[in-house]
Amino acid sequence: MSRPAPRHRPLPILVVLGAAAALVFVLPFLGLLVRAPWSALPALLTDDVAADALWLSLVTSLAATIAAAVLGLPLAWLLARADFPGRGLLRGLVLVPLVLPPVVGGTALLFALGRRGVVGGPLEDATGIVLPFSTVGVVIAATFVSMPFLVITVEAALRNLDGRHEGAAETLGGSPWTVLRRVTLPMIRPSLVAGLALTWARALGEFGATITFAGNLQGRTQTLPLAVFVALEQDRDAAIAMSLVMIAVALAVIVALRRRWWQEL
Amino acid sequence: MGSRRLATAVSLLVLAAVGCGTVEGRPRTVLVSAAASLSEAFDAIELQFEVAHPDVDVQLNVAGSSALVAQVVEGAPVDVLALASEDTMARVIEEGLVAGPAIVFARNAPIIAVPAGNPAGIDGLDAFGDPDLVLGLCAEAVPCGQLAREVLAAAGVGPDLDTVEVDVRSLLTRIESGELDAGIVYATDVRDGRRAVESIPIDTTATTSYPVVRVASAPNPSDADAFIDFVLSRQGREILASFGFLSP
Numbered sequence: 079m080s081r082p083a084p085r086h087r088p089l090p091i092l093v094v095l096g097a098a099a100a101l102v103f104v105l106p107f108l109g110l111l112v113r114a115p116w117s118a119l120p121a122l123l124t125d126d127v128a129a130d131a132l133w134l135s136l137v138t139s140l141a142a143t144i145a146a147a148v149l150g151l152p153l154a155w156l157l158a159r160a161d162f163p164g165r166g167l168l169r170g171l172v173l174v175p176l177v178l179p180p181v182v183g184g185t186a187l188l189f190a191l192g193r194r195g196v197v198g199g200p201l202e203d204a205t206g207i208v209l210p211f212s213t214v215g216v217v218i219a220a221t222f223v224s225m226p227f228l229v230i231t232v233e234a235a236l237r238n239l240d241g242r243h244e245g246a247a248e249t250l251g252g253s254p255w256t257v258l259r260r261v262t263l264p265m266i267r268p269s270l271v272a273g274l275a276l277t278w279a280r281a282l283g284e285f286g287a288t289i290t291f292a293g294n295l296q297g298r299t300q301t302l303p304l305a306v307f308v309a310l311e312q313d314r315d316a317a318i319a320m321s322l323v324m325i326a327v328a329l330a331v332i333v334a335l336r337r338r339w340w341q342e343l
Numbered sequence: 344m345g346s347r348r349l350a351t352a353v354s355l356l357v358l359a360a361v362g363c364g365t366v367e368g369r370p371r372t373v374l375v376s377a378a379a380s381l382s383e384a385f386d387a388i389e390l391q392f393e394v395a396h397p398d399v400d401v402q403l404n405v406a407g408s409s410a411l412v413a414q415v416v417e418g419a420p421v422d423v424l425a426l427a428s429e430d431t432m433a434r435v436i437e438e439g440l441v442a443g444p445a446i447v448f449a450r451n452a453p454i455i456a457v458p459a460g461n462p463a464g465i466d467g468l469d470a471f472g473d474p475d476l477v478l479g480l481c482a483e484a485v486p487c488g489q490l491a492r493e494v495l496a497a498a499g500v501g502p503d504l505d506t507v508e509v510d511v512r513s514l515l516t517r518i519e520s521g522e523l524d525a526g527i528v529y530a531t532d533v534r535d536g537r538r539a540v541e542s543i544p545i546d547t548t549a550t551t552s553y554p555v556v557r558v559a560s561a562p563n564p565s566d567a568d569a570f571i572d573f574v575l576s577r578q579g580r581e582i583l584a585s586f587g588f589l590s591p
Contacts, residue, residue: 193477194521208477210522211505293506293517294477300507308509311409312484 082111104136107325114317114322122319124159130297131305131320135282138213138301142220142281143274149221150228150277152224158236167234176226191218191291215292216299220281231273235266272338279331284323353519366566370400373566374420376411378427379449379510380487380529381553384586390571391582399566407510414441415558421568425555427451427576428486432554434496442561445554448574449588451489451529452550455543456518463524465543468498470525479506479526480512486551487511491527494547515540531587550589 088096115122122128156162157169175183191198191209202208209215243265247257263270285303292299294308302320309317366441377385382405389401404411408426412435415421424441425448426432432445457465463476473479480502483487488507495502505523508514515532517523519539529551555574557567573579578588 188520189524192520192522192541211477294508295504295506296484298505308482308484311407311413311482311509314413 082320088212095250110318110321110325113236113314114318115226118315119319119322122316123323125316127300127305127309128320129300132323134213134216134297134300135302138216138220139278139281141217142224142284143278145217145221146225146228146277146281147274150225151218151232154232154236156249158233159285172226172229173225174226178232179286180284180286181290184219184227184287187219187222189288191215196319210291211293211295213292213298216288219287219291223284223287224277224280227276228273231269231276232266235269236262239265268338272335273336275331279328282327356357370398371563371566372400372402373422373563373570374402374404375423375425375570376414376419376421377405378408378411378426378486378553379405379512379534380427380531381425384583384588385529387582387586388574388579391578392570395573396470396566396569399569405517407482407485409482416571418560420560420562421558421569422494422561422563423485423555424505424558425551425553428487428489428551429554430489431486432556435556440559441556442559442564443553443557445556446571446575447552447554447591448471448579449583450550450591451553451588453487453494453530453545453547454530454533455525455528455545456515456528456533456540457525457543458523459539459541461543462521465525467543468495468500468545471495471502471527472500474503476503476524477505477522478503479508479517479523480504481514481527482507482509486567487514487528490549490551491531494545494549497547497549534575534587552591553588 123132156171157165157204167171188210189195193199193202193208193210198209209218222341238264243260244257247261250261284301285307286297288301289307291303294300294304300308300325306317306320306324309320312316312328375385375389385403385405389403392401393399403524404414404421406414408428408431411421411424411426412431414422415435416438424432424435426435429445429447435441438447443512455468455470457463457467465476470476480491483489483492487510492502506517508517508526511528513531514523514526515538516529517526518526525543527545530542531538532538555571557564557571561567574583584590
């Protein structure tokens with residue numbers, strides 16, 4: 079438990095600017111809530127465009143989270159535990175998708191995996207597989223932007239882990255696999271869960287890289303954020319209804335992780 | 344002393360200059376919202392209009408017609424609205440957001456666009472039913488999407504699409520980059536050598552009409568009318584024709 083901060087009488091200017099900052103966060107949501115067509119919500123969210131988008135978003139964001147776990151956990155372990163040349167550079171590269179505008183990430187994916195990309199071109203020639211405009215393309219874009227959350231969360235947890243427990247397990251004859259499964263992973267479980275939740279939330283909200291790399295087709299690549307973007311021009315109420323779903327998910331993730339964020343500060 | 348007071352005076356002057364449109368020597372602005380397919384033609388019209396009206400600064404806001412309508416409905420301070428279909432314009436008129444009649448100033452024909460060299464060997468509208476090709480159209484909400492679906496329906500082709508784009512420019516970009524094998528765009532989009540795309544004509548008489556109107560809440564109605572007059576003038580029509588638009 080941290081020591082309570084000493085209380086100060088706040089400067090008036092800080093109160094004014096702080097209130098303005100709070101408004102920046104609160105006003106947009108108020109705007110949305112005021113305009114929300116509450117009574118029509120069930121009909122709007124079961125409309126086939128919205129239902130397809132909801133389902134596709136669920137499937138692709140979960141697939142991206144699994145991909146991020148399968149690939150990101152080993153990467154986090156290597157960054158935290160292994161000593162190899164270029165580790166610092168690799169750690170920096172992992173952070174790039176966090177800072178990069180997603181549309182730039184989507185463009186980069188297109189040049190790599192697009193039909194005329196360095197990998198995508200030969201891939202289509204050899205197998206006939208086209209990654210852009212496919213559901214797999216949506217998962218790739220979402221994995222690209224969301225995996226950093228898992229890697230940095232788990233890497234930090236592994237670094238802070240007291241190595242003596244793992245050492246003891248090894249001394250007692252546990253194989254490296256058993257130690258990882260029975261000691262390491264359970265000990266970093268809270269961070270792992272938080273990393274997975276953040277990764278999933280980011281994958282669910284992904285827009286820029288998806289529309290740039292995977293295009294926009296109902297039922298195949300049109301995820302919830304894309305459906306909101308398209309609906310804004312034709313059916314405002316549907317756009318608001320789908321936005322409310324995304325806000326509800328965001329709030330749920332924050333509530334679920336609140337202990338972690340506020341206690342560790 | 345002085346420096347603080349000076350800073351205050353300077354910032355007040357800056358604020359006055361920014362906040363007040365009638366400062367001497369500062370051009371009046373007209374905000375023109377134009378459909379994506381008008382982008383290049385309206386760039387040229389803007390240039391010529393500003394030569395004729397040196398005290399007016401035209402600002403072009405280019406997007407898909409339905410996005411432009413949504414902006415006006417939400418109260419964007421637009422002076423002139425030029426769209427790529429009369430159906431889309433009808434939505435603005437119904438909402439009572441226009442001043443005066445919408446006047447059709449140009450027409451455009453649909454055309455099949457393919458990447459340079461036509462790698463997939465597309466030869467007509469029938470290709471749009473082929474599930475093995477990678478195909479795109481504009482969204483149904485934007486005029487190029489309405490027109491494309493109209494000609495496909497007339498040809499009896501149920502399109503097997505891979506992506507639906509929010510405006511004609513993003514569809515063209517995907518064709519140009521070779522990601523799509525074909526898409527249906529406007530004839531004006533595929534004129535000789537301007538983009539790395541080739542065109543295949545469509546046997547149809549269907550066209551889309553471009554109406555222009557002054558927005559009821561236009562902040563600068565007099566210059567808005569001057570701009571519309573210029574678009575409808577002989578000079579304006581010559582510019583549009585030079586970009587491949589058909590006369591109304």
